[in-house]
Amino acid sequence: LQVLPQNLAxxxxxxxxxxxxxxxxxxxxxxxxxxxxxxxxxxxxIENLDTIISLPGGESLRGFILxxxxxxxxxxxxxxxxxxxxxxxxxxxxxxxxxxxQELAEAIGDMSxxxxxxxxxxDPAVFYAVxxxxxxxxxxxxAMPDGLIYxxxxxxxxxxxxxxxxxxxxxxAFDELLxxxxxxxxxxxxxxxxDYMPPPHRAFVEEIHRxxxxxxxxLSSGDARLCTAFNRCVSAxxxxxxxxxxxxxxxxxxxxxxxxxxxxxxxxxxxxxxxxPPSALEA
Numbered sequence: 537l538q539v540l541p542q543n544l545a546x547x548x549x550x551x552x553x554x555x556x557x558x559x560x561x562x563x564x565x566x567x568x569x570x571x572x573x574x575x576x577x578x579x580x581x582i583e584n585l586d587t588i589i590s591l592p593g594g595e596s597l598r599g600f601i602l603x604x605x606x607x608x609x610x611x612x613x614x615x616x617x618x619x620x621x622x623x624x625x626x627x628x629x630x631x632x633x634x635x636x637x638q639e640l641a642e643a644i645g646d647m648s649x650x651x652x653x654x655x656x657x658x659d660p661a662v663f664y665a666v667x668x669x670x671x672x673x674x675x676x677x678x679a680m681p682d683g684l685i686y687x688x689x690x691x692x693x694x695x696x697x698x699x700x701x702x703x704x705x706x707x708x709a710f711d712e713l714l715x716x717x718x719x720x721x722x723x724x725x726x727x728x729x730x731d732y733m734p735p736p737h738r739a740f741v742e743e744i745h746r747x748x749x750x751x752x753x754x755l756s757s758g759d760a761r762l763c764t765a766f767n768r769c770v771s772a773x774x775x776x777x778x779x780x781x782x783x784x785x786x787x788x789x790x791x792x793x794x795x796x797x798x799x800x801x802x803x804x805x806x807x808x809x810x811x812x813p814p815s816a817l818e819a
Contacts, residue, residue, distance in 0.1 A: 538680055542688035549689045556735040559686065560673055560696040563703035564734055567604045580609060582653070593667045599657025600667055604701065606650040611706040614643030618713050622747045630759055637765035644710065644772035648779055655786075664791035673698025701780075703732040705741060707773075712744040714770055715751035 540548070545559075552559040570588050578584040585602050593600070617640040624633035658667075674680040675695035683695035701707075708730065710716070718726065730738050754762045 538674075538682075538693075539685040539687050545686035546688045549686055558696045558732055561670065561699050562732045563699050563701060564732070566671070566699045567601055567704075568608065568734075570601060571605050582606060582657075591667075591670050593662055593670075596657070596659045596662035597667050600654070600663065603650065603654045603657055606653065607647050608704065608706065610646035610650045611643055614640045614647075615706070615709060617643065618709055618744060621713065621750060622744070625748050625750060625753050630757065630762060633753075634759075634761055634765050637762070637769055640710070640713075641765065641768040641772045644769065644776055647706075648772070648776045651776070651779060651783065654783060658787070660787045660791040661794065663787045664795055668788070671698040671700065697728070697732065700729065700732075702726060702729040705733055705737040707777075708733075708741045709744055710769075710773055712741055713747075713750055714766070714773065715749060716770070716773065 548559045557564060571585055572588055573580065574584050574586055582599075582602050585605070587598055587601050591597055617636040621633055621636040621640070624630070624636060672679070673696055674684045675697045677698075683693035685691070685693045702725070708726065711718075711726075717723070730741065733741070751766070754766045
């Protein structure tokens with residue numbers, strides 16, 4: 537069994553409990569709370585951003601974190617549009633609802649544009665061989681099948697999933713508003729990922745779930761403009777997910793095949809050594 541020493545495990549556990557988060561590196565730690573402006577007076581653009589805490593992976597790691605942050609930033613108008621849409625449904629204000637849906641679709645489109653910048657900043661070989669290891673967690677991980685013992689917290693091993701974009705509030709919120717349903721297996725996974733969100737984020741998603749159904753409201757309204765705007769949101773979300781799958785293929789599936797074949801390219805700006813996993817983490 538693998539053990540996290542008490543002098544690390546106990547404070548890690550207690551801080552995590554205070555934050556309402558599991559004691560593992562999550563999307564919140566890795567992205568949402570891990571950035572700063574280089575110049576506080578300049579815009580929130582990647583050239584003016586840096587990470588607070590870094591890990592092995594060099595410029596590819598920095599790019600991965602900051603591009604993911606820019607996807608979150610692009611979603612902000614969409615989050616605001618959710619609130620406007622729910623309020624408009626309750627007030628039977630179709631004009632405001634139509635505007636909110638237009639803003640939501642535009643925000644999702646901007647998220648796709650931001651995600652496409654990943655290819656400019658992240659080397660697939662570095663992501664697969666180095667960055668991915670720090671996001672693997674110790675649940676459903678063959679390298680740690682029994683989980684991790686937090687010494688001084690529990691004598692039994694505990695299993696937690698590693699950091700994942702599935703822990704971001706954004707797509708959960710959009711799914712709930714638009715009434716998107718996934719397979720039973722995917723739904724179970726996504727609901728488990730909500731345990732890795734900050735409590736206020738999780739509560740926000742649950743509040744959207746309890747709100748009146750946008751889909752039913754649009755269908756019953758008979759308003760062609762609303763139907764078109766709603767469908768545009770769904771299409772934009774499908775396109776975002778499709779592009780994300782393409783990225784996963786490039787950064788994991790293809791990179792894994794190259795690594796196994798010994799053909800991984802070492803062209804990352806952090807240097808050739810960056811593609812070799814830290815020795816303490818090698819399986």
